[in-house]
Amino acid sequence: MTAADSARRWLILADDLTGAADCAIAFGRRGLDAAVTWGEAAGIADRDLAVLAYDADSRGLSGDAAAARHAALLARWFAPDRVLFKKIDSTLRGQPAAETAATLAVLAARTGSAFGICAPAFPATGRTTLEGRVRVDGRPLEAAEVWRRDHTYASADLRAILAGAGIRSETVSLATVRGTGRGGDLATDLVADLAAELARIAATGPAVAVCDAETEADLDRIAAAGLSLAPAPFFIGSAGLAHALAALPTAPAMQPPSHAPSRFGSLIVVGSLAAASRAAARRLAGRDGVTHLPVDPGTLLVDGPARAAFAGRVAAILEAGGDALVEITTAGEPDMALGPRLARGLAEALDPVACRIGAVAATGGETAAALLARFGVDGIRLVDEIEPGVSLGLTLGRLAVPVATKAGAFGDADSLIRIRERLRAARLEGRFS
Structure with missing residues (x-):
């Protein structure tokens, strides 16, 4: 881990407030100066935050409107010294495909190429990904209450969802994430092998790697492999992936803020x-x-x-x-x-x-x-x-x-x-x- 790695800064762009907060707190609870904001954010712009999370408030928008809002917010908030985390809902509500397409376009325009690593699993809440499909408590997402009440897409097949927005993607299977069948079993070797697979996908042009994950250890390997790539990819996921990324070595901890005690309820x-x-x-x-x-x-x-x-x-x-x-x-x-x-x-x-x-x-x-x-x-x-x-x-x-x-x-x-x-x-x- 280099000195530059230890000073890594993040921009989290989310489609709603709770999503922005539950990703940013992955870093904040480890002592980083992390804040979530929205709207004009006049009081936040001048703060030198290690982790800035922004609520785009785009979940209820159409695909075109959500994409346009994300493009505008990236133009305002994204800087070369920040790693981008595109927070999506773990059950695919809102417009994650259109927002991801806008992100790819903005990054490609700036750098000539763009590569995203998508891992929406959040094992602590029962959300997993297998064969490129989201599951809730081991069952297909399509059978869950949240899908019946609110969904955007015809199915929870991530590659099909991304393709609908014109995004090229490849699935990174659970076997590849875990290095199943590999001769050795050293963790560093497994991460290196996964990084090589991700680099292969990235080398073919703007694309997204859809990574299977069922456990926090799976997400840990995805995070470590992704952050080892140069140039840095952007990450697409929920708080599960954010916690895996935040767990990697980073800057010294900050003291938590204090406030005046209150007698009010x-x-x-x-x-x-x-x-x-x-x-x-x-x-x-x-x-x-x-x-x-x-x-x-x-x-x-x-x-x-x-x-x-x-x-x-x-x-x-x-x-x-x-x-x-x-x-x-x-x-x-x-x-x-x-x-x-x-x-x-x-x-x-x-x-x-x-x-x-x-x-x-x-x-x-x-x-x-x-x-x-x-x-x-x-x-x-x-x-x-x-x-x-x-x-x-x-x-x-x-x-x-x-x-x-x-x-x-x-x-x-x-x-x-x-x-x-x-x-x-x-x-x-x-x-x-």
């Missing part, structure tokens, strides 16, 4: 429709010190007395030091098109409450981004990972409080209980332990 918002988040809300609602506040779409979509009364109840709970669990309710089959409007309506309703928040947690990237932006937050300095897919940090901007973000489909029934406990300790003690 925590605001915990469940905006995701995922079953995991709804189950966690039901479990947390039964805890002492937690007041459950279900709110229906009609209340949030109309700026009237009902919305003001709802905000008043939240403010009173937080002022008394209690924790407010706000859950957006739905009746029957949810209207997915209402998601952005509900997130904005909730953010507008709770804006007057911001000064009484001691800490905040949100499930679902769209909900988290809308809330924090409305509260005058333009970034999050990431500190730790409470559990896979759940990032802990300190808000930057007008509000400086502990914050936790969670992808809606991640976690189990006790995830919100664990999040609440970490937030309570951080806000009362004024530090992250």
Whole structure:
């Protein structure tokens, strides 16, 4: 590892806030100065961050619009001294193919060639890749709840998905990743062999290598082999690959930030429709010190007395030091098109409450981004990972409080209980332990 390697800097470009955070925290929990931001990011641009994660907020866009936004953001944020991590959803929601095509085009225009290493597996949450196809808990992604509720492509075949966006790709099989059948078994030799295979694919022109992975050890080999290449490739994946990359030797650790202790309670918002988040809300609602506040779409979509009364109840709970669990309710089959409007309506309703928040947690990237932006937050300095897919940090901007973000489909029934406990300790003690 050279001196240049130890000072490696990263740009993470994601399609939603929780994804940006759960990748950046892989580096932040190892002591690197890592932050996630969005919008104009005026308060972030001047910070010399080792890891900058940007929420492109492109998951709900069309393929063409998502590609154009990524191209514009790369023009603004990508620098030659940064390694690019293109974060995609581990279950392929949004427009990962169009965004990857835009990334290849931008990098090829700058350097004459471009090569991406795609490994979307996140074994800690049951997401794996086999024969170039995404699987959830050992079953095809197409059979999972998240696919039935929200998907863009006809199948979870990564090569077919990329080909649909005009991207040439090759699959790197699990046997190749693991060096199965090789004579020796030294880890360094296995990484060298994998690197040679990746280099072969890269040498044929702009392309993406789709890597199978079922375990964290598989991702570790992919990360090590990819970072050994010159010129550096860009990486396409979820937090599983980000953790593998962050685990490699890097710069000295930074001290975690401190903040003023607060007597106000925590605001915990469940905006995701995922079953995991709804189950966690039901479990947390039964805890002492937690007041459950279900709110229906009609209340949030109309700026009237009902919305003001709802905000008043939240403010009173937080002022008394209690924790407010706000859950957006739905009746029957949810209207997915209402998601952005509900997130904005909730953010507008709770804006007057911001000064009484001691800490905040949100499930679902769209909900988290809308809330924090409305509260005058333009970034999050990431500190730790409470559990896979759940990032802990300190808000930057007008509000400086502990914050936790969670992808809606991640976690189990006790995830919100664990999040609440970490937030309570951080806000009362004024530090992250």
